[in-house]
Amino acid sequence: MSTTSTMIERIVAELLAQGQAAAAATPQGARDPALIPVGVSNRHIHLSRPDMDVLFGPGASLTRMKAMKQPGQYAAKETVTLRGPRGEIGKVRVLGPLRKDTQIEVSVADGFVLGIKPPMRMSGKLDGSAGITIVGPKGSVTKESGVIVAMRHIHMRPEDAQRLNVKNGETVDVLVDGPRGGVMHNVAVRSDEVSETEMHIDIEEANAFGLKNDALVRLRKL
Amino acid sequence: MSTTSTMIERIVAELLAQGQAAAAATPQGARDPALIPVGVSNRHIHLSRPDMDVLFGPGASLTRMKAMKQPGQYAAKETVTLRGPRGEIGKVRVLGPLRKDTQIEVSVADGFVLGIKPPMRMSGKLDGSAGITIVGPKGSVTKESGVIVAMRHIHMRPEDAQRLNVKNGETVDVLVDGPRGGVMHNVAVRSDEVSETEMHIDIEEANAFGLKNDALVRLRKL
Numbered sequence: 253m254s255t256t257s258t259m260i261e262r263i264v265a266e267l268l269a270q271g272q273a274a275a276a277a278t279p280q281g282a283r284d285p286a287l288i289p290v291g292v293s294n295r296h297i298h299l300s301r302p303d304m305d306v307l308f309g310p311g312a313s314l315t316r317m318k319a320m321k322q323p324g325q326y327a328a329k330e331t332v333t334l335r336g337p338r339g340e341i342g343k344v345r346v347l348g349p350l351r352k353d354t355q356i357e358v359s360v361a362d363g364f365v366l367g368i369k370p371p372m373r374m375s376g377k378l379d380g381s382a383g384i385t386i387v388g389p390k391g392s393v394t395k396e397s398g399v400i401v402a403m404r405h406i407h408m409r410p411e412d413a414q415r416l417n418v419k420n421g422e423t424v425d426v427l428v429d430g431p432r433g434g435v436m437h438n439v440a441v442r443s444d445e446v447s448e449t450e451m452h453i454d455i456e457e458a459n460a461f462g463l464k465n466d467a468l469v470r471l472r473k474l
Numbered sequence: 475m476s477t478t479s480t481m482i483e484r485i486v487a488e489l490l491a492q493g494q495a496a497a498a499a500t501p502q503g504a505r506d507p508a509l510i511p512v513g514v515s516n517r518h519i520h521l522s523r524p525d526m527d528v529l530f531g532p533g534a535s536l537t538r539m540k541a542m543k544q545p546g547q548y549a550a551k552e553t554v555t556l557r558g559p560r561g562e563i564g565k566v567r568v569l570g571p572l573r574k575d576t577q578i579e580v581s582v583a584d585g586f587v588l589g590i591k592p593p594m595r596m597s598g599k600l601d602g603s604a605g606i607t608i609v610g611p612k613g614s615v616t617k618e619s620g621v622i623v624a625m626r627h628i629h630m631r632p633e634d635a636q637r638l639n640v641k642n643g644e645t646v647d648v649l650v651d652g653p654r655g656g657v658m659h660n661v662a663v664r665s666d667e668v669s670e671t672e673m674h675i676d677i678e679e680a681n682a683f684g685l686k687n688d689a690l691v692r693l694r695k696l
Contacts, residue, residue, distance in 0.1 A: 360681035361583075372653055372684070403653070425656075431594055431625070432679075434647075435657040457654075459582035460682030462594070 285412040287468045288426070291321055291450045292458040293402065295362050296345045297332060297386070298355045303395075307332060307388025314348040322407055323446045324349065333387040334358070338367020340387075356384060356399040359456045363401065373400040374440060404436060406451045406471065408443040418473060420444065426451065427470040432462035435472075507634040509690045510648070513543055513672045514680040515624065517584050518567045519554060519608070520577045525617075529554060529610025536570040544629055545668045546571065555609040556580070560589020562609075578606060578621040581678045585623065595622040596662060626658060628673045628693065630665040640695060642666065648673065649692040654684035657694075 304312060308330060315329035328346040334356065341362060355378060356370075363370050363382070370382040382399040385392055406424070408416075418424060420443040426436040439451070451469055458464065526534060530552060537551035552568040556578065563584060577600060578592075585592050585604070592604040604621040607614055628646070630638075640646060642665040648658040661673070673691055680686065 361677065431660055432658075434659045436654075437656045438653055455583065456678045457682040460679040 285415045285449070286471045288406055288408075288449060288451045288471055290458070290463050290465060290467045290469055291452050292463070292465050293357065293452055293454050294345065295334075295341065295356075295358045296327075296347050297334075297357070298347055298351045298353075300352060300354045301350055303354045303386065303393050304350055306391040306393050307386060309390040312390075314346060314350070316348065320347070321448050321450050323448060330388075334362075334366060335385040335387055335392075336366025336368045339365045341365060353378060354386070354393075354395060354398050356386070356395075357402045357454075358399060359454050360401055361456060363399075368399060370399040370401050372403050374403050374405065375400075402452065402454060403438075403440060404451070404453045404457060405440040405442050407447040407449065408441055409447055409449045410443055410445060412449045413441065413443040416471060416473065418443075418471070425472040427472055428461045428463065430462045432460065434461065436461070436469075439471075507637045507671070508693045510628055510671060510673045510693055512680070512685050512687060512689045512691055513674050514685065514687050515579065515674055515676050516567065517556075517563065517578075517580045518549075518569050519556075519579070520569055520573045520575075522574060522576045523572055525576045525608065525615050526572055528613040528615050529608060531612040534612075536568060536572070538570065542569070543670050543672050545670060552610075556584075556588060557607040557609055557614075558588025558590045561587045563587060575600060576608075576615075576617060576620050578608070578617075579624045579676075580621060581676050582623055583678060585621075590621060592621040592623050594625050596625050596627065597622075624674065624676060625660075625662060626673070626675045626679060627662040627664050629669040629671065630663055631669055631671045632665055632667060634671045635663065635665040638693060638695065640665075640693070647694040649694055650683045650685065652684045654682065656683065658683070658691075661693075 299307070316326045317329045318327045320326055326348050328348045330346040331343045332346060333340055333342045334344050355375065358370060366384065368382040368384060371380065373381060378397055378400065381397045383396045384399045385394045413419065418441050420441060422441045424439050424441060426439045428434055428436065453463065538548045539551045540549045542548055548570050550568040550570045553565045554568060555562055555564045556566050577597065580592060588606065590604040590606060593602065595603060600619055600622065603619045605618045606621045607616045635641065640663050642663060644663045646661050646663060648661045650656055650658065675685065
């Protein structure tokens with residue numbers, strides 16, 4: 253690397269450090285919108301009405317167990333087993349409410365255990381995603397597609413998006429502190445009227461960066 | 475962020491892009507020492523002579539199965555079971571040759587399955603590390619310590635370290651391309667006469683960054 257760019261990088265680092273010191277000095281209560289709490293997702297499944305009927309019986313409904321941070325979303329008491337060509341994974345949590353299409357979100361390691369190669373996708377983008385057999389207490393369903401590795405993303409309150417000057421669908425960097433710290437590139441922002449500000453990552457991403465639920469990471473606009 | 479630092483960041487990005495273009499233009503065969511191949515480590519164990527004796531029988535020796543990239547190191551045919559307070563993990567590969575002290579390297583997720591909290595450490599730094607029971611075909615050993623989550627690091631040939639102007643024990647950043655790309659901070663350099671250049675990460679780090687064995691990452695000196 254040239255001496256010029258090294259020097260400039262040092263200047264940038266100093267300016268950034270000054271910015272962080274200034275942020276830390278803001279009065280309590282004036283939350284810095286660039287500091288985003290983390291939500292760590294374990295493998296889970298969203299079910300459609302028809303699949304719910306087969307797996308849990310016609311007209312069965314989900315039992316709310318725990319509210320998620322995103323308004324209206326909850327972890328249900330119900331679980332299913334995922335069965336792939338290589339192996340199976342039990343106790344996979346169903347998240348409610350029901351959705352138009354069944355969607356299964358697993359980690360890269362889960363894909364290996366199951367013997368499938370789910371693509372990395374944003375929620376809802378299921379074209380060409382991996383297939384799987386879902387086993388419930390009343391029946392099982394084999395899906396040709398529906399399994400993805402979720403692309404990390406930030407749900408954001410509209411007022412936070414406005415203060416940070418980022419838009420729905422935009423991509424940002426996220427800075428992580430700590431011994432396994434670093435920078436995550438290509439983090440998508442999802443912002444609509446019902447979003448709570450929260451960054452969703454999976455367990456492998458959390459462990460690789462030394463992050464737990466509610467840890468704070470810093471959004472950096474590109 | 476101030477307009478000044480934004481401008482400077484843009485200049486830095488342009489200079490870096492120019493540098494990368496220049497690197498890509500070097501003649502074939504002139505390997506760029508900053509491009510480091512990745513080696514992904516699954517959970518494994520290094521055994522001491524006394525523990526080997528208990529687990530596999532007095533005087534038992536390891537059976538070489540596959541050479542590792544680091545000279546003299548190999549995966550053995552032998553495996554053990556790790557048993558923790560919460561659960562156990564079977565088929566844990568023994569790496570040879572034998573060492574002075576038994577050392578067990580697991581992922582954060584493995585620690586959860588076992589019910590232990592191994593600290594993140596460089597190889598050999600076992601003070602205050604987690605305990606575990608190791609089960610072999612001929613006996614079992616309970617260790618008060620020895621389990622760590624390995625800190626990511628780069629083994630480096632002395633001539634590569636010289637060309638990159640980094641020293642043994644120094645910390646660098648590593649840049650990763652791709653949809654799950656980003657930057658890893660706090661990557662330790664380990665360089666001695668018998669090192670082959672290779673970055674060691676665990677499976678969770680590999681999956682979180684979309685990396686596989688022999689993928690190339692880029693070292694950036696701080």
